[in-house]
Amino acid sequence: MEHFFTNSDQVQNIIKGFNLTKTLFVSSIIIGEPNIGKKSLARYLFPDAPLVSGEDQDSVTKLLSEVDELIITDFEKLTNQEALDLDNKRIIATANYIGNRQTIDNLFAFIYTLPPLKERPDDTNFIRDRFIQEARSNLMLKRLEFPVEEIPIDLRDNSKTLKRSIYQYLMNHTMKEEDIQEAIYHFILQNLEGNNGYKEYLKLYEKPLIKAGLKKFGSQLQLSQILGINRNTLRKKIHEHHID
Incomplete structure (x- = not known):
């Protein structure tokens, strides 16, 4: 089952809204920047619903004809939104932005906006700690030689750049002399000329x-x-x- 942590009042209100309408066959869409947990939230709320990307037009059409409950990610990438029939279905869609506002209003009973991580500091710290644990395991680091607070937080692309900044920091601060020499060797091997x-x-x-x-x-x-x-x-x- 998908886990979803939040201390954000705004996100908790979104969860409450979904829980209040779970018994109804109405469709909802979650709008927000990339990499802020829209898909994770949808899967957490509706763990048994099939999931399909709006990039796969044929699969969306096929599943809509077969199931009554469906999660559609990247909804903005669907090219036939106006032709969709969502009556008597529970569709949970996610999108990075609203394309045609009129179409979205016609298709969805509820439109939720998920705030970016920079507006959710407690959530960011929780995600940061999970990424640190993951990085320590993958990089086989037994312990950290510095406080967690020293690791820079890059939220330019939300969780994507946050994760990258953590891996880069841990690698840069745990490399041995031979690792540095090896990295420089490959860099020069690829770029040496002139x-x-x-x-x-x-x-x-x-x-x-x-x-x-x-x-x-x-x-x-x-x-x-x-x-x-x-x-x-x-x-x-x-x-x-x-x-x-």
Whole structure:
């Protein structure tokens, strides 16, 4: 069974609305940005309903003729919305946006708007923690060496970019020296060309070295001594690599 966690009053009101109309053969649609849990919510509320994507026009038409309850995702991708007959059926649709408002009003008794994750901080933290557990298992990390709060939250594309940012952060902060060398090797293998490759790709080492040194020691003078280079040389490299 699909699980769905929320502490959002707006989302809880959507769930209450669905529960109040569960015994009625009326159709509803959930509108909202991609990757915010629309499909998960629909499957959580109606776990036994078949699910089909609006991208598959033939399957939608076939299932509508065979079942009385159906979840249709990506409803905006259906090209024959006006021809659909949803009478005496319970259709739960999800869509990233409303196309023809008049058509949507005619087809659905209830239109719900699911807010994006940036408006649901408690939900975001819960999803973040689940992704961290998943990433730790997949990356075989026994424990975290840093507080969870340090992991950046990227919500530009909701759960999609949130998940990606967590995996990237954990990988970047748990790589060993040989892992870094292997990553650089494959990057250079794919991109090395031209007549000045040595100088061009030296920045793969120099830039992070200088940025990390400045953050760690907070002093150009001290860093130049630690790196064993002239302070003017360090300043020149900071300028070359556009390091703030």
